[in-house]
Amino acid sequence: MMGDSIFIFSEEQLNYKFNKEHPFNQLRLKLTLDLLKEMKAISSQDIVAPRRATDEELQLIHDPNYVIAVKKAGNGELSEEAAESYGLGTEDTPIFPGMHEASALLVGGTLTAVDYVMEGKSKHAVNLGGGLHHGFRGKASGFCIYNDSSVAIKYIQEKYGARVLYIDTDAHHGDGVQWAFYEDPNVCTLSIHETGRYLFPGTGNVNERGQGKGYGYSFNVPVDAFTEDDSWLHAYTNSVREVAEFFKPDVIVTQNGADAHYLDPLTHLSATMRIYREIPKLAHEIAHQYCDGKWIAVGGGGYDIWRVVPRAWSLIWMEMTGNQNCYGEIPKEWIERWQAKAPVTLPSEWDDPQGMYRPIPRKNEITEKNAQTVTNALYSIRSRKKSEST
Numbered sequence: 001m002m003g004d005s006i007f008i009f010s011e012e013q014l015n016y017k018f019n020k021e022h023p024f025n026q027l028r029l030k031l032t033l034d035l036l037k038e039m040k041a042i043s044s045q046d047i048v049a050p051r052r053a054t055d056e057e058l059q060l061i062h063d064p065n066y067v068i069a070v071k072k073a074g075n076g077e078l079s080e081e082a083a084e085s086y087g088l089g090t091e092d093t094p095i096f097p098g099m100h101e102a103s104a105l106l107v108g109g110t111l112t113a114v115d116y117v118m119e120g121k122s123k124h125a126v127n128l129g130g131g132l133h134h135g136f137r138g139k140a141s142g143f144c145i146y147n148d149s150s151v152a153i154k155y156i157q158e159k160y161g162a163r164v165l166y167i168d169t170d171a172h173h174g175d176g177v178q179w180a181f182y183e184d185p186n187v188c189t190l191s192i193h194e195t196g197r198y199l200f201p202g203t204g205n206v207n208e209r210g211q212g213k214g215y216g217y218s219f220n221v222p223v224d225a226f227t228e229d230d231s232w233l234h235a236y237t238n239s240v241r242e243v244a245e246f247f248k249p250d251v252i253v254t255q256n257g258a259d260a261h262y263l264d265p266l267t268h269l270s271a272t273m274r275i276y277r278e279i280p281k282l283a284h285e286i287a288h289q290y291c292d293g294k295w296i297a298v299g300g301g302g303y304d305i306w307r308v309v310p311r312a313w314s315l316i317w318m319e320m321t322g323n324q325n326c327y328g329e330i331p332k333e334w335i336e337r338w339q340a341k342a343p344v345t346l347p348s349e350w351d352d353p354q355g356m357y358r359p360i361p362r363k364n365e366i367t368e369k370n371a372q373t374v375t376n377a378l379y380s381i382r383s384r385k386k387s388e389s390t
Helices: 011-015 027-038 064-074 080-085 099-118 148-160 175-180 229-247 273-290 309-320 332-339 363-377 379-389
Strands: 005-008 124-127 164-168 187-194 218-223 251-255 295-298
Touching: 005 099, 005 309, 011 027, 011 099, 027 309, 027 332, 064 080, 064 099, 099 124, 099 148, 099 295, 124 309, 148 164, 148 175, 148 251, 148 295, 164 229, 164 273, 175 187, 187 229, 218 229, 218 363, 229 273, 229 363, 229 379, 251 273, 273 295, 273 309, 295 309, 363 379
Parallel strands: 005 124, 124 295, 164 187, 164 251, 187 218, 251 295
Antiparallel strands: none
């Protein structure tokens, strides 16, 4: 008997692995699922194995020549020069054996989630192996070979004729998804991320609002470095509520990168587990308010795979399934099982301790600046409302 939510997972998803030193590590999928099992929050009936996306499905977004290049690269048959032109073999996106098969499985996992939700077999679905939002039509970028979210959104449009709201809370701008639908008024993208001033990919300014018929359907909230919980949540809550009310989607897709946390080694934000409680709560509420519950969640960034990601991602599943048992202590069995493998001390509680970091000197300035950024980001909606009311 399938419940209201499904969890996409198979051990094969761990095959998306660049090398031992690379910060992108899918062991975090296993750590998250194991934590949920120790919490008695998930059963084998909730877990659905991903399928592999077909070439035809990948080509909904990706150039056929790029797909061929990825296959060749994974078989050791692509020249260095050709690889470079496709963004492969770089420090960010090194070539590894079987990379096409591993990447197509992550895309297929998100498509599996889509079919379950859009066909009414479940209200919600999560594929934490997905969320590779930097992949472009003909180029790998930022640890992402194929862009599962873009493929899934195009697939939703073509197969189900639905209007999609894509909400991205990764600390890095969701550039690949934004540009894929930049001229499309039936896809609304909202990205809340650290400003690109010092962080990859350097895009996601408030004035990136879409183009042509898609103008006014792309929203960006670039928050300042060292942004803390209250300011981050103000940006998230206000932008999500206003954008959802404006767009009234048929389905929402959320990208849940867990790298806005203070402990993340690649970013400069100062959020705690508090935001990871609130992110899925509001997504869940919006899905039921506008989409009859249709909510597809994917993973994304998150490079403190021991202390941050398992807790943050478990909370998505807990929210989907209405499980309130995620306060207080983390199960000792989980800590004992993984501590020997971890290079850091694993957290003993679901929430972060008070005073985890020193007070941020520019707190007030950052808060004011972020509030202004939200106002600027939502300008088109608010000005439209104003003209309608006069």
